Amino acid sequence: MRERPILFSGEMVRAILAGKKTQTRRLVNPQPVRTLPNTKAVGRLDLHRPSGWKWRDRVFAVEWSDFAESIKRYCPYGVAGDRLWVRECWRPEELTDGTDGIGFRADNSFAPIANTAEAAERWVAAAKNDHSIRWRPSIHMPRWASRINLDVTGVRLERLQDITTEDIAAEGMPIDYSVVELPYVLEHEQREAFRELWDGLNAKRCSWESNPFVWAVSFRRVVCEIQPKALAMENVPGMLSMTTPEGASVVDELCAILERGDFAEFEAMRRLLTGGDVRSVRRGATCTRKKRKKRDNRGHNEPAPQGDLFAKGGA
Numbered sequence: 393m394r395e396r397p398i399l400f401s402g403e404m405v406r407a408i409l410a411g412k413k414t415q416t417r418r419l420v421n422p423q424p425v426r427t428l429p430n431t432k433a434v435g436r437l438d439l440h441r442p443s444g445w446k447w448r449d450r451v452f453a454v455e456w457s458d459f460a461e462s463i464k465r466y467c468p469y470g471v472a473g474d475r476l477w478v479r480e481c482w483r484p485e486e487l488t489d490g491t492d493g494i495g496f497r498a499d500n501s502f503a504p505i506a507n508t509a510e511a512a513e514r515w516v517a518a519a520k521n522d523h524s525i526r527w528r529p530s531i532h533m534p535r536w537a538s539r540i541n542l543d544v545t546g547v548r549l550e551r552l553q554d555i556t557t558e559d560i561a562a563e564g565m566p567i568d569y570s571v572v573e574l575p576y577v578l579e580h581e582q583r584e585a586f587r588e589l590w591d592g593l594n595a596k597r598c599s600w601e602s603n604p605f606v607w608a609v610s611f612r613r614v615v616c617e618i619q620p621k622a623l624a625m626e627n628v629p630g631m632l633s634m635t636t637p638e639g640a641s642v643v644d645e646l647c648a649i650l651e652r653g654d655f656a657e658f659e660a661m662r663r664l665l666t667g668g669d670v671r672s673v674r675r676g677a678t679c680t681r682k683k684r685k686k687r688d689n690r691g692h693n694e695p696a697p698q699g700d701l702f703a704k705g706g707a
Contacts, residue, residue, distance in 0.1 A: 396468070398477070398478060399531060400479070403498075405480045405540070408478070409499060414562045414612060415608065417563070419605075419606060420549065420605040420607055422448065423605050426446075428443050451466070459549075460548065460550075464547050470544045472544055472546050476543075476544060480496060481496070481528065492515045542614070546610040547610070551604070551606070552590070557579050560583065565586055
């Protein structure tokens with residue numbers, strides 16, 4: 393998995409944080425070109441090339457489908473499975489209580505830095521010891537200051553105007569179905585809204601009317617980095633005695649995950665889930681593992697001992 397930076401405006405950052413934006417379109421540079429049939433002399437031979445699609449000197453294909461598939465590996469925003477980290481408008485900030493961190497202009501939020509010497513050195517270098525309130529351009533955001541990570545789920549090459557209504561919604565554009573009732577009117581309104589957004593950012597390079605080739609990148613925000621305000625759990629019967637395929641207690645694994653996410657301390661969360669003595673949970677998990685191991689060693693066709701079939705005292 394490779395990591396790459398990607399810039400987003402404040403409006404698009406807010407859409408990502410709200411879970412409304414899962415796609416982005418970026419210009420292909422340089423643009424693919426349609427080639428004509430030509431013959432080129434190579435030594436004593438004449439090399440004939442049919443018409444097709446070409447991008448730089450790296451990709452050529454006669455059929456569009458083959459060309460669009462071959463060029464995807466050169467997308468500067470990665471391929472499915474890669475990660476993008478978001479650059480946005482930011483600045484180093486210090487709270488009145490002395491807490492150092494990063495301020496984000498998109499939603500006027502603040503995130504404290506890690507409590508390490510390395511993080512402190514980076515923050516001081518970024519602040520330049522003047523604690524300036526000036527916002528920094530997104531292009532200057534370093535990796536350590538980024539708060540949003542996106543996993544790429546798909547990349548495709550297409551014309552800008554090939555965008556659908558569903559794609560416009562995935563771009564973070566709100567769709568209000570109560571405004572109009574006719575589907576074609578709704579689609580026209582949404583395409584006009586996206587056209588205005590695109591031209592506001594890219595009109596000087598490639599306008600909507602020029603219908604350029606774009607990278608259509610689909611992504612999802614990394615869930616483990618979202619800090620929820622509440623955690624809801626279902627009271628599953630027998631959960632306290634459940635074990636994972638590796639034999640570990642399900643309660644232990646859950647508490648470890650919550651601790652790694654800074655949601656709660658391991659022991660405190662464990663006491664909350666069990667509602668009793670932590671040692672009893674450990675004994676229960678150990679007993680469960682021993683019973684499972686005994687059962688697995690028994691074999692599928694071997695009958696169980698009578699002591700396991702009848703209560704103590706026999707029939």
